[in-house]
Amino acid sequence: TENSIPSAEEYLAELEKVAERGYAVDNGEHEDFINCIAAPISGPRGVVAAASVSVPKVIAGLDELMSLLPDLLAAAEKASIECGAPAPGKER
Incomplete structure (x- = not known):
């Protein structure tokens, strides 16, 4: 779509942003009429799944x-x- 990330370099930069903020945003990048937010679900050895909301x-x-992001992050x-995964502020 017109919102798709056009190059590998920009895609890698976006992945860095996702890792830093802890969630991903798809603003019509895959289908121009759908937006999505996603957050990782971790286990004891790292990310095992993701939760997302698409609309x-x-x-x-x-x-x-x-505006649903806080609920998504809490659910994740x-x-x-x-x-x-250890609870925030706690180590295993």
């Missing part, structure tokens, strides 16, 4: 979708603990 733009714009954190 057609006609239902909710990116700003409205981003709870799932991570269930998968054996």
Whole structure:
């Protein structure tokens, strides 16, 4: 789409941003009419899955979708603990 990341260099830079902030945002990059946010679910040895919320733009714009980010991050954190990741601030 017009929003797709056009080069490998820019894609790698975006992956660094995702790692730093702890979640990913797809602003119509795969399908121009859908936005998505995603967060990792970790286990004792690292990331084991991801949780995401996708919505057609006609239902909710990116700003409205981003308002769900705190809930998504909380759900991913709870799932991570269930998968054996240490709770935030605690080490195994």
